[in-house]
Amino acid sequence: MPNFGDALSRLVVAHLSGREVRHAGPGQADLYAIGSILQIARRKYSEAKTYAQKPVIWGSGLLHAVASTEFLSNVNIALLRGPITASLLGVKTQRFGDPGLLVADVLAPAPSKTHRIGLVPHHSQMEDPEIQTLANSSEEFLLIDPRQDPATVCGQISACDHIYAASLHGLITADAYGVASTWVSPGDQGHLKYYDYAASIGRVLISPLAWDQIPDHLRNNNQPAELAYGAGIARAQADLRNSFPARLRAEQNTGTA
Structure with a gap:
């Protein structure tokens, strides 16, 4: 069921990438952005194999703890939503942000x-x-x-x-x-x-x-x-802008996201 976060994801990603944004299934998506959707990425990318293109995680988070984190080697993490998600995944980082802030x-x-x-x-x-x-x-x-x-x-x-x-x-x-x-x-x-x-x-x-x-x-x-906490918002907004994957921007790729 489409919700407000889904709608914001499309708007913000289109703005930063300068490209058309098209919904894709979890195995075909270039980017996982707004939402507690890392459980989906874990299920799809937990298998050890060579992937033609690893999806980028940008601002996504967990809904609950996950039993395994093997999928992390099969995705590219640009940014996680917050430090609780990072801790549960065992990812060491000081940069976080939900793309809705943009x-x-x-x-x-x-x-x-x-x-x-x-x-x-x-x-x-x-x-x-x-x-x-x-x-x-x-x-x-x-x-x-x-x-x-x-x-x-x-x-x-x-x-x-x-x-x-x-x-x-x-x-x-x-x-x-x-x-x-x-x-x-x-x-x-x-x-x-x-x-x-x-x-x-x-x-x-x-x-x-x-x-x-x-x-x-x-x-x-x-x-x-x-x-x-205005300074924290500004810091997260800067981290979001700076971490958006360059390969998904219009000047780097003429396809669709």
């Missing part, structure tokens, strides 16, 4: 703020009655559906003063636009990917709020003028 290079922010609070559920939570009731309780709230066109989602996130998000890329997009954000429970989704991303930029994440805690959190929360 979305502001592709899509300009909204021209003005329209709402005080944006609510970004995980796509599986969009019909949750509790979230719908919360969103309808005040005109200050904008319920943002991450299944929409990415330009719409990014515009709505950047038009808010504060984002409460269960969607990982809701949080990442807010960071990309310098919008303060708070992590909210993603339901049955695992938490590793959130901690992995947060550690990549030096962001402190303790545990997510429950959706019914948002009104109290709003009353007791002073909005910071700037993100405390």
Whole structure:
């Protein structure tokens, strides 16, 4: 099922490569970018054989620990999403980043703020009655559906003063636009990917709020003028730009990605 992270991946990779981006199966892809998709790479490339072209891992992460890491010799790692993924794989590196942090290079922010609070559920939570009731309780709230066109989602996130998000890329997009954000429970989704991303930029994440805690959190929360981990975001953005594989750029290759 296509999701917001998939859509951002296509946009960001097309922007940096200057090329058309076309979805391909795990055995034909040149690049693994946004998402907790390294389990897929492990399954596909664990066999010891000579591969015509090793795929590049750029900003991908793990969803959970893996039993073996033999696949690493059959892929080229340009960048991993975060230090938890690196630790679980036994990869020694000091550079990390989720490519979603570059979305502001592709899509300009909204021209003005329209709402005080944006609510970004995980796509599986969009019909949750509790979230719908919360969103309808005040005109200050904008319920943002991450299944929409990415330009719409990014515009709505950047038009808010504060984002409460269960969607990982809701949080990442807010960071990309310098919008303060708070992590909210993603339901049955695992938490590793959130901690992995947060550690990549030096962001402190303790545990997510429950959706019914948002009104109290709003009353007791002073909005910071700037993100405390802004330097970590800038470092990750630089690492992402500098690590994008040169062989996949348009001037190096006239095919499709």
